[in-house]
Amino acid sequence: MHIIENGNVAAALGVLLCRVNVIAAYPITPQTPLTERLSEYVESGEMQAEYIPVESEHSALAVCIAASSAGARTFTATSANGLLYMHEQVQWAAGARLPIVMCVVNRAVGAPWNVWNDQQDSISQRDTGWIQMYCSDHQQIIDAVIKAYWLAEKVSIPIMVCYDGYILSHTYMPFDVPDQEKVDAFLSPFRPDYALNPDQPANLNTVTLPDVRMDVRGELAHGYMEIRYLLQEEMRTSLTVAAEAEKRFADIFGRGGDPYIEPYLCADAQYIAVGLGSLTYQLRVSVDVLRKEGIKVGVMGVRFYRPFPDEALAEALKGKKGVIVFEKALSYGYEGALVSDLKSALYDHLAGTGVMPMVQNIILGIGGRDIRTEDLTQALRAAAKSRVSRQPVWIGLKL
Amino acid sequence: MQAKTTILSLPTQEFVHPGTRACTGCGLAIAYRVGLKALGKDTILIVPPSCLTVLQGLFPIASTKLPCLNVTFASTAAAATGILAALKSQGKTNIKVAAWAGDGGTSDIGLQALSGAAERGDNFIYLCYDNEGYMNTGAQRSGTTPIGALTANTPFKGKLQQKKDVPAIMAAHNLSYIAACSASYPLDLFDKIRKCVDMPGTKYIHIHIPCPPGWGYDPRYGIKIGRLAVETGYYDLYEIVNGEFKLTAASEKLVEKRKLIPVREYFRSQSRFKILADTQIAEIQHQIDAKWAGYYKKDE
Structure with a gap:
């Protein structure tokens, strides 16, 4: 269905279509209309999800990290200083290999205060181990959100979908909203191999030594460096997986191009x-x-x-x-x-x-x-x- | 009212493997072991960096037999919210969520997230084990370090400020249940966890934890020192159920006895208080007496 809406709504519709389970957000301009729209979907019953109005961006990502660790598909969005306040959690989400999707509505960072657009916020998170996608129009925003969930869950790496504050977030453009059936065909429900579960207790993200160490069965487990090496390797592999995502997307939705x-x-x-x-x-x-x-x-x-x-x-x-x-x-x-x-x-x-x-x-x-x-x-x-x-x-x- | 648990009726099932990395005589090891018995198998734990991170062991070996998510220092309570949200979205209603954080992780860096979760009324138990300092990093002062205590960063003068009263802060959030416990009274801790586990919203349990290296005493005296804190009226065991404050267990009995051990004995049992002058001790004794006069009056 073609509609004329702003970029934040394009993102919100993408989240709705992806049947996200848990949304956590803290308000910051120019992200607010996106998360307000999501709260409307949840409160009206249009979307079956938990919407958590957290007390900070640090907690927004904490909620997503924990919910994702417990097997939920999660979403958050932020801008500028909100993203910077999250920084510790941004790194954590990648290290823990959680397929969280976050929209970054690009805005300049303080000081001095400035609410307008540039891209210093997401660029400053370049080295955190997140995949970063940049959108040029509203169609790319909604499509990127959908592709991001498929890719993130395939490679177990979180993804930032970045788009320019105001220039895209607050302007109105025509774009196509895909049918729910097509999105369901593209994206299966999130069923992680492992999630926190009393029947299979495990201690996640414990202190990990510089060197490899044997477990109680005598098998060698990774040291910190192996875990981090695999993040790098699988980030590189995700380039190929992104091409697969693009092809699948094009097959089902009839649009797309070069993924990179x-x-x-x-x-x-x-x-x-x-x-x-x-x-x-x-x-x-x-x-x-x-x-x-x-x-x-x-x-x-x-x-x-x-x-x-x-x-x-x-x-x-x-x-x-x-x-x-x-x-x-x-x-x-x-x-x-x-x-x-x-x-x-x-x-x-x-x-x-x-x-x-x-x-x-x-x-x-x-x-x-x-x-x-x-x-x-x-x-x-x-x-x-x-x-x-x-x-x-x-x-x-x-x- | 539920029957009090005794050492004979305490469940025998263990959720902490023997041989943890806790220090010899660690009060937390007792509280954690008994606390997990009270919580039971269908529980997901959340732990920020703290002594408990050390106690739980090094990857890939863990001393806890329950699923546990280690999280960043400031995010404990928000992580509880996240797990609850995931469980709710999956229709899992039988799993409890319990956060175990230290006093620094609670009274200092974790307070904002805790306040947020409590204000939202998220249904989990938050346990703050209070060894009165950043013991894991070498015993620096925290918000709950008591006045007069020497720490690694109050090395000569001792801490000059009062201990932050976290249960009182939580009481301002109108929680269904708040309790103050001590590792020296583990059965009381067990009963309090059991009592609140099915109560609505956020439950807050504060646990006083004697710490041999941080407090400066021979490890064998930990239980005794924890009891002295209670018997001197310095640290009180109580619960606040839907806003109703009530002394419990050993503290409740002290009201009947009308007799407290002088607090000097507590201070003189630990090297961290060695610079506390007699005049300061007298002043603290005066504060304790005034507090207890209030308790006695209520009892009359």
Whole structure:
């Protein structure tokens, strides 16, 4: 069914369709309309779930961690400082290998206080062991939530579905809401191999030693390092599983594409703008303008940020003259996190081949600073001409 | 009123394997062993970092025979909420949820989550085992360390502030059941857990836990010191049932006896109080006497 709604409602509908058992949330702008909508579904009886209005984001994820450990499908959502307050639990959920899905409605972090959009919040959680998906429109939000549950439960790794605050969360767009029967065909009920159960008592997440240790039967059990190695290995494997998810999704719902990247006019492009989220759709407008001027540019949206689709990106970008990475977040003291990751991928896959593109980094839209399409166009035009020596380049700055 | 459990009627089934990693003479080992007997098999436990994390053992060997979720320090009560929500969504109504946290994990870092769960009225038992400090990390002060106690981070002057009264904080949440217990009176703990287990909402049980390394005494005297805390009127055993406060067990008997052991004996039994001056002890004795005068008056 096609409807016109905002991005938060798209996410809420995805959660409803996935028959989530336990939802825990603490209010923070711009996430609130999403969780308010979920409380409406639960209170009205439209959704058979437990909705827990917790007293903090730390507890929101604590509820999800415990409920998931007891075998429930769980959901939470947050933004900005809420996500930062959760940070300990974010790490814990990944270490405990729980398939929690969380929407991060991207917002700038304090100090100073700022409620507007950038992506510093989710980018700062890059190294926590969560899969991160970025959405560019409302259709991608609802679809990503559905895909996320399938993937998370397949690989036992939690997933953040990230979308830009206000730009997506509060704007209205048409999108298709899949039929419940199709979602049920795509996603089976959550039945974990193991859940807390008095008939099979186990002590979960106990102190684990640096080295391996024998259990009472004399069998070697993992040490902390083995457990963490497996998280890394299975994160890498989840790239393949994500492709499987995308294919299954396309088979059932009739839409989808590349699970990792979303290219626009990239095939013959000499210069490619790269970014995360809604910005890449805005960049398409600039690409159209520059194409008319005869400048061969394209845009590449990165839909999967962790695990990082290094190979897919290197393959798509090889032989290009330049890559310009636009970011609404940065690793203070260096550059954008995405550009660092991308350069590393290019080095790994293309070093010495002679097809390595020049890479530039543009920081913009921090704390909701207006991103004008003219500025994007001008920045791309300039980047296509020559590389500025001092990187990253900030645009829209009024100093 | 239920019959009092005796050492002969205590269930023989054990839920803690012998050979835990608790210190010799640990009061928690007693309270935990007896407490799990009261909770029984169909229970899911939640444990934040604390001495209990150590007692429970190192992966892949655990000393507890009940399912247990180890959680982050500040999240104990919220985790209880999460397990309850999962059980409810699965239609499992016969499984109890019990959180066991230390005094730091309760009175300090875990208080927000505990207050949240209690305010929501989530149906579980929260047991705070109070050894009056961060004993697991080397005996630093906590919110419930008593005034005058030397700790690893109040090394010369002792703690200058009063002990935080967590049961009173929980009483402000209008819980169906609150109790103060002691590891030195394990059968009283057993009966109190059994009494509240089917009561609605959040139940809070505070357990005074003598700690040989943290309090500074020979391990063999732990039970005696825990009893002294009660017999001097310094730590009271009581319950608050639907808002009604009542002294129980040994403390109740002290009201009849009208005679308390001087608190000096309690303080002089532990090296952590060695800098407590006679004048300070006299002042604390005065506070105890005033508190008990109130109890006597109520009894008349």
